[in-house]
């Protein structure tokens with residue numbers, strides 16, 4: 001079986017929401033070309049400053065000018081740098097703690113407050129969250145499910161409570177990773193966006209009520225605020241990546257000068273870079289789940305961005321995929337065993353249930369073939 005790949009980058013046809021044009025170029029590459037050639041960034045920059053001026057408090061007024069959801073990652077560190085140093089705003093940062101925080105992640109969150117901003121660190125109900133992690137893993141094949149939800153709902157709930165109408169998000173993921181054409185022009189993150197693009201895989205918070213006896217009350221922070229509340233405060237969430245050319249590697253150099261630390265002892269599990277997903281011990285499992293469903297993971301995402309930004313040739317990217325993509329995530333699985341109390345066999349069984357039989361070889365009894373390192377055997381080749 002041969003997958004169809006983009007002629008320009010390394011995205012396969014199996015990627016959800018990806019479309020190819022007549023020349024065999026994917027919508028993410030078309031978006032990137034548009035980003036380079038057609039978008040009037042000077043105008044967009046002006047638009048941005050006009051908008052935020054409306055939200056900026058007066059010199060002597062008490063309060064926050066905007067809210068920034070932060071994870072301590074390079075993007076959120078950049079958002080803080082940009083809003084504080086360049087826009088001269090006083091942001092309130094809100095961190096929704098990840099599932100299984102690494103030491104490096106802790107350092108990078110601490111660093112954000114050292115950039116001269118206030119941070120609300122949301123320490124969640126461990127039990128309720130853990131129930132959703134395990135249920136998300138079993139039900140939709142994503143152990144990060146409650147995290148995807150909480151990183152949106154908790155900052156928005158806090159924006160409503162603190163009466164802060166302006167929320168500043170980072171990249172527009174559809175512009176960076178591809179999405180339906182109409183989504184490329186989108187500048188706003190709202191409830192509809194979250195439900196469509198937030199990675200929730202069709203599972204809603206209401207669907208978690210009853211899991212391990214969870215009630216709606218237990219899950220309060222994961223519910224999106226009501227339309228009335230959103231309207232009363234006038235909450236609007238803007239993507240910085242809509243108004244300014246988003247270049248992760250350039251931003252990385254800037255945030256490093258502002259105290260952001262990368263992983264010094266090699267790449268993050270599942271990819272070849274060392275600057276992203278540093279905060280979560282089990283992120284490799286999340287990326288691996290994407291790989292077993294669709295045949296591509298985080299290494300592909302990174303290679304495609306580097307190709308589009310002319311930092312890699314397609315051939316160089318291909319070599320990186322052959323080395324890093326789709327390897328069984330031992331570190332993450334070990335961390336998940338400790339966290340969840342599940343055995344490796346139970347975890348592997350669930351992984352198998354989400355493995356795409358069109359993409360990976362099976363034995364006659366239907367079990368998936370694995371090499372001596374536990375990696376699945378691909379039917380398709382990266383090309």
Ligand SMILES: [Zn+2]
Nearest residue numbers: 006009026029
């Ligand atoms: Zn492409």
